[in-house]
Every structure is written in C-alpha cells, then in structure tokens.
Amino acid sequence: MNSLRDLLQQAQQSGAAVGHFNISDLVLLKAVFAAARELNVPVLVGLSEGEREFVGVRQIAAFVQSLREELNFPIFLNADHTRSLAKAAEAAKAGFDSIVFDLSALPFQENVRQTKQAVETLKAINPSILVEGEIGDIGTGSEIHDAAPDLSKRLSSPEEAKQFVESTGVDILAPAVGNMHGMLRSMVQGETKKRLDVERISGIKRAARVFLTLHGGSGTDDADLRKAIAAGINIVHINTELRVAWRSGLERGLAKQPDEVVPYKILPSAVEAVKQVVASRLKLFAGERHAAQGI
Numbered sequence: 001m002n003s004l005r006d007l008l009q010q011a012q013q014s015g016a017a018v019g020h021f022n023i024s025d026l027v028l029l030k031a032v033f034a035a036a037r038e039l040n041v042p043v044l045v046g047l048s049e050g051e052r053e054f055v056g057v058r059q060i061a062a063f064v065q066s067l068r069e070e071l072n073f074p075i076f077l078n079a080d081h082t083r084s085l086a087k088a089a090e091a092a093k094a095g096f097d098s099i100v101f102d103l104s105a106l107p108f109q110e111n112v113r114q115t116k117q118a119v120e121t122l123k124a125i126n127p128s129i130l131v132e133g134e135i136g137d138i139g140t141g142s143e144i145h146d147a148a149p150d151l152s153k154r155l156s157s158p159e160e161a162k163q164f165v166e167s168t169g170v171d172i173l174a175p176a177v178g179n180m181h182g183m184l185r186s187m188v189q190g191e192t193k194k195r196l197d198v199e200r201i202s203g204i205k206r207a208a209r210v211f212l213t214l215h216g217g218s219g220t221d222d223a224d225l226r227k228a229i230a231a232g233i234n235i236v237h238i239n240t241e242l243r244v245a246w247r248s249g250l251e252r253g254l255a256k257q258p259d260e261v262v263p264y265k266i267l268p269s270a271v272e273a274v275k276q277v278v279a280s281r282l283k284l285f286a287g288e289r290h291a292a293q294g295i
Contacts, residue, residue: 001068004076004097004130005171007042008211008234017229017285020044020213021278022080022239023060024051027267028246031274033067033075039279041286042074044098044235048081052091061094080237085118092122098130100174100213104137108160111135115168130211135164136176138216144185144240155200158207165208172211172235177201177228179216181240187219188244194220198227205232213237222284229285236285241277249273 002010011018021032023045036043045064047055064077079091079099088099101118103111115133122131137154156175165173178196186192194216205212211234217225218240225236253269260266 001072001074003128004044005128007074007076008130008172011042012211012232012234015230016287017214017233018042018044018235019278019282019285020046020078020080020235020237021242021281022046022048022051022237023242024054027270028242028274029060029063031242031271032278033073034271035275035278035282036075037071037073039282039286041282042076043282044076044078046078046080046100046237046239049083049087052079052087057090058094061091061096065095085114085121088118088122089125092125092129096129098132098172100132100134101170102134102174104134104174104176108135108164112164112167115164115170119169130171131169132172132174132213133164133168133170134174134215135160138176138179139181141181144188144244155197156204158200158203161204162207165210170210172213173204173208174213174215175201175204177204177214179214179220181216192219194224196220196224196228198224198231201228201231201233211235217281218242225284236281238277238281241281242274245273245277246270 008018023029023032029045032043032045047060061077064075067073068075076097079088079096081100081102082088082091083102088101091099099122101115103114119131122129136156154176156177161173161175177200180194212232213235214228214233215237217236217238249270249272253266257266
C-alpha cells in the first residue's frame with residue numbers, strides 16, 4: 001500500500017485533495033470509512049487532543065490499523081491540532097501517520113523554534129511520519145458560532161510561509177487563507193458560506209513548495225473549495241459538518257424509536273447521516289473522474 005506521502009503526491013499531480021474528517025466515536029469512524037470505501041478513495045481520519053483523550057490514543061490507532069490491514073484500504077490517522085510536544089510524541093509512538101503541531105497562537109519566531117524542535121523529535125520516533133505546522137489565525141473550536149471573529153489581520157503571507165517551511169522542515173503547512181474553524185448558525189441553515197482567498201493560496205503554494213492543508217473547511221463554498229484545490233490545497237479538514245449530521249441523525253433515530261434502548265438499533269441513523277456528508281465532500285475533493293478509480 002502507498003504511504004500517506006505518496007498518496008498526497010498522487011493527489012497533487014491529479015488535481016485532487018485528500019479528505020480529512022475528525023471523529024470522536026465509533027459512529028463517525030464507521031461513517032467515514034464506509035463512504036471512502038464506497039467511493040474507493042483514500043481518507044484521513046483525525047482526532048484533536050480532546051477527541052484523542054475521549055477515544056484513547058493507542059485504542060484509535062489500533063482500530064484504524066486493523067481496518068487498513070484487514071481490508072487493505074488506504075485509511076490514515078492524523079493527530080489534529082496538537083499543542084504540546086509530549087502529546088505529539090505520544091501519538092507518534094502509538095502509530096499515527098501524521099501530526100499537526102499547532103503553535104500558531106504563539107509569536108511567529110517562537111512558533112518556528114518549537115515546531116522545528118517538534119519535527120526533529122517526531123522524525124526520530126518515526127522517520128516516515130508527516131509533520132504539519134500552522135501559521136496565521138483561523139479561530140478556535142469546531143462548533144456553531146453566533147458571529148464570525150475578525151481574522152483578517154492574521155492571514156498568512158507567501159513570505160511568511162516560505163520562511164516557516166524553510167526554518168522548520170515541516171512536511172505540510174496549514175495557512176490562514178480566509179478559512180475558519182467551526183460554522184456560523186447561518187451556515188448550518190445554508191444561508192451563508194465561507195469564502196477563501198484563492199490568490200493567496202496560489203502565492204503560498206509557489207513560495208512554500210510543500211503540501212498544504214485547509215483547516216476549517218466546513219461550510220465553505222463548493223466553488224471556492226474546487227478553486228483552492230486547483231491552487232494547491234492537498235488536504236481539506238471537515239469536522240463541524242459531521243458533528244451537525246451526527247446530532248441530527250441521532251435525534252432522528254431516537255424519534256423513530258422512542259422506546260428503544262439498544263444502541264446499535266438507534267445509531268445507524270447517525271451513521272447514515274454522517275456518511276452522506278462525508279461522501280458528498282469526498283466526491284468534491286476527488287472529482288467525479290477520480291472517485292470511480294481512486295486518487
């Protein structure tokens with residue numbers, strides 16, 4: 001099976017992107033995996049520090065590895081938004097394929113210094129692991145927000161991206177290009193969409209010359225996502241859309257069977273709701289041409 005690096009390179013050459021979906025329970029994992037298998041495209045499963053604490057670091061690593069090995073399917077595991085070297089090392093030792101070492105809230109030079117140290121430490125644990133760094137500000141919390149924060153002052157620049165990549169040695173860069181964590185209530189209702197600075201993405205790609213990740217992809221305009229991928233985005237993160245689908249699916253399952261107490265009879269509604277969202281996003285990221293054959 002190809003490595004995650006190989007798959008990202010293939011996706012980049014074919015003008016596609018790999019979908020990254022956050023999970024925090026078995027329902028979400030089942031839904032993400034089922035959608036990826038049906039479309040025959042590789043997929044990244046991610047867990048933040050909080051999600052890993054809830055699920056278990058070694059436990060989720062073993063679960064994903066068992067799916068990959070039993071079915072020979074390219075599902076990969078990412079330690080999302082990791083803010084301490086100890087937590088990053090824990091994930092690397094457990095067998096995660098990639099780590100997002102996110103110190104973007106710190107001053108730029110301190111972010112550079114600590115990220116460089118993290119790259120060296122994590123590569124010593126596993127030389128093939130991919131390490132991602134983050135610059136700029138895209139807000140916090142994959143939740144439903146009443147109002148959007150003003151993130152315009154901390155958008156990433158090509159010059160900053162180039163300096164960060166060259167100074168740290170990261171394999172992947174997550175810039176701030178108009179993206180935002182979470183969704184506004186108006187986005188959940190379909191009234192508004194996030195818009196991306198596609199020209200900024202192109203400039204950063206030319207300057208940094210590494211794989212690029214778009215965090216906070218939930219609620220983004222589809223056309224903007226297509227343009228962003230064409231401009232150089234290689235991984236797109238979706239979390240809040242899945243959480244919204246999980247809750248609505250669970251509520252439907254409970255409403256249909258108000259007296260049921262057996263979890264595996266109630267939860268399929270949640271699995272199906274999340275699966276539909278994942279499938280629609282994977283089709284968009286891979287393109288219809290690639291979805292039939294895999295990236």
